[in-house]
Amino acid sequence: MTEPLKIGVIGLGRAFTLMLPTFATDPRIALVAASDPRPDARECFAQEFDARVFEDAETLCADPDVKAVYIASPHQFHVAHVKCAARHGKHVLVEKPMALTIDDGREMIAAAKAANIKLLVGHSHSFDLPYLRTRAMIRSGAYGRVRMINALNFTDFLYRPRRPEELDTKAGGGVVFSQAAHQVDIVRLLAEASATSVRAFTGNWDAARNTEGAYTAQIKFDDGSFASLTYSGYAHFDTDEFMGWSGELGQPRDADASYGRARQALQKATSVADEIAMKNVRAYGIAGRDAFRAGDNLAHNHFGLVIASCERADLRPLPHGVMVYGDQKRHLDELPSPNIPRSEVIDELYDAVMSGVPPLHSGEWGLATLEICLAILESAKTGREVELK
Ligand SMILES: NC(=O)c1ccc[n+]([C@@H]2O[C@H](COP(=O)([O-])OP(=O)(O)OC[C@H]3O[C@@H](n4cnc5c(N)ncnc54)[C@H](O)[C@@H]3O)[C@@H](O)[C@H]2O)c1
Incomplete structure (x- = not known):
């Protein structure tokens, strides 16, 4: 045993x-x-x-x-x-x-x-099986080298209930610290090369949630490949639409019923204490007994649309497998449903x-991702491309 x-x-x-x-x-x-x-x-x-x-x-x-x-x-x-x-x-x-x-x-x-x-x-x-499978397919050499990666994720991140520091960039708030960490990890996993520079823009366009709610970033890698990453947490378009309405946690989503729900719910919070209490309902504890618990037959977790363009195919990780768009045909490399999520x-x-x-x-892996997240913030602030160490 x-x-x-x-x-x-x-x-x-x-x-x-x-x-x-x-x-x-x-x-x-x-x-x-x-x-x-x-x-x-x-x-x-x-x-x-x-x-x-x-x-x-x-x-x-x-x-x-x-x-x-x-x-x-x-x-x-x-x-x-x-x-x-x-x-x-x-x-x-x-x-x-x-x-x-x-x-x-x-x-x-x-x-x-x-x-x-x-x-x-x-x-x-980047732990999710569809990304690991995509990396294994790239490593097999069957599709040639990775030349370009596009990652796009639109969510309601900024309108989920938050602690005050989650809305204060200096304290680690905003989507760059919390969400780019996922997207950069995925892109680095698939690129399998060292990132050399970052040019980025960030968006902060709701004064009531005064931190980065969106970004777009271009990353160059030392083997000549490059990536484009875009994220919006402004709760309008939702990239789950591109994932067959399978949610980030592999849960089925009802597009119409869930539309606008995060913004609506947040309107009930009229103070910081209210919002923290709302956040704790989604956390573990007596208040959060009904927080999401994964059930059987879920799809895999995902982080929005990702396309790795190799020399002879585009590879697109999905909640149930990896779609391969080859020179002659496209096919789904299917994955079994997760018995245990994550x-x-x-x-x-x-x-x-x-x-x-x-x-x-490892710690070194996490640090390299953090360096890119910090470079996204710096590049947006200075208007310059940031060289990575
Ligand atoms: N990987 C993911 O999918 C994912 C999802 C959400 C959050 N996170 C990460 O998890 C971390 C926590 O975020 P969260 O959204 O769960 O926040 P949260 O506020 O829901 O939970 C934080 C918990 O830590 C407790 N806490 C505060 N100070 C503590 C201390 N000194 N010692 C022990 N516990 C303490 C709080 O009471 C609370 O229960 C963040 O770094 C966030 O980026 C990761």
């Missing part, structure tokens, strides 16, 4: 609810402890998993039964929480973006190295911690 990896969770918010169906159903994982300042989330977790709960992260990291921690606290705490886990010798899966500055990212990597623990950054959508995250985490397999989504 597989020995389960004993995980402690730091931060029982929205991100945790999205990983919960994975953790709760994958036999390779045992949830043994959690920490969160919200008492109702702690109470729920203790009951649901018959597990230990703590108010602060340090006590959780000191728990001798915890072998690895999943850090899903707000961005600004990631650096302190990773360093704390490393001090206590715990392996780490930290949510994206790994940090808000390059220096913090470097400190996290150094702390992990010094403590000899594994540091992985995720979940990001199980690819556990594949990588489990192999890294239990068998010492070097993870793809």
Whole structure:
């Protein structure tokens, strides 16, 4: 029988609810402890998993039964929480973006190295099977080299309930920190080359949500290939229309019924406290008991339209496979439905911690993605192309 990896969770918010169906159903994982300042989330977790709960992260990291921690606290705490886990010798899966500055990212990597623990950054959508399959197809050489990648995602991100810092770029708010981290990861995964420069524009056109709600970025790679990434979180057009109305989490969506829902719901929040309370309804805890739980027969997670143009075909990852547009014909390279959503995250985490397999989504990987996200903000501000290190 597989020995389960004993995980402690730091931060029982929205991100945790999205990983919960994975953790709760994958036999390779045992949830043994959690920490969160919200008492109702702690109470729920203790009951649901018959597990230990703590108010602060340090006590959780000191728990001798915890072998690895999943850090899903707000961005600004990631650096302190990773360093704390490393001090206590715990392996780490930290949510994206790994940090808000390059220096913090470097400190996290150094702390992990010094403590000899594994540091992985995720979940990001580059873990999703359709992207991994597309990469394997590119690697097979059957379609020639990748020359260009286009990634396009339109969502309602900015109108989902938010904490104040999520709407303040200086504190890590806006779609570049939170959403480009996914899109850049996917593009880097498929390009399999080092990014050399970024030219970008960002959009901030709702004074009531005063942060980046949109961006478009061009990335050059050292092998001559290039990528174009566009994101809008302004809740108008929705790229799920291009994905057969399969949602980001693989859930079927009703296009008409869901149209305008995020904006409408947000109108009920008349104060910051109201909005935080609304956000917590989508998080783990008593208020969030009805938060989305993945069921059977879902499609794969996705992050909008992605097309990798190779010399002899365009490859388009989809929720059920990869569509190949070749010279003579097009066909769907079908993927089985996921038994456990996001199980690819556990594949990588489990192999890294239990068998010492070097993870793809390492600290260095996360840092390279963060560098591009920061370059998007810098290029938009200065009006210049930003060279990457
Ligand atoms: N990969 C994904 O699909 C995905 C989705 C959503 C969020 N995220 C990431 O997860 C992180 C959290 O975002 P969220 O939307 O879940 O926020 P959230 O506000 O819903 O949840 C954060 C949780 O952390 C708790 N918390 C705050 N301070 C803490 C501390 N010091 N110690 C322990 N817990 C603490 C909060 O009480 C809350 O329960 C962010 O970095 C975000 O980018 C990833």
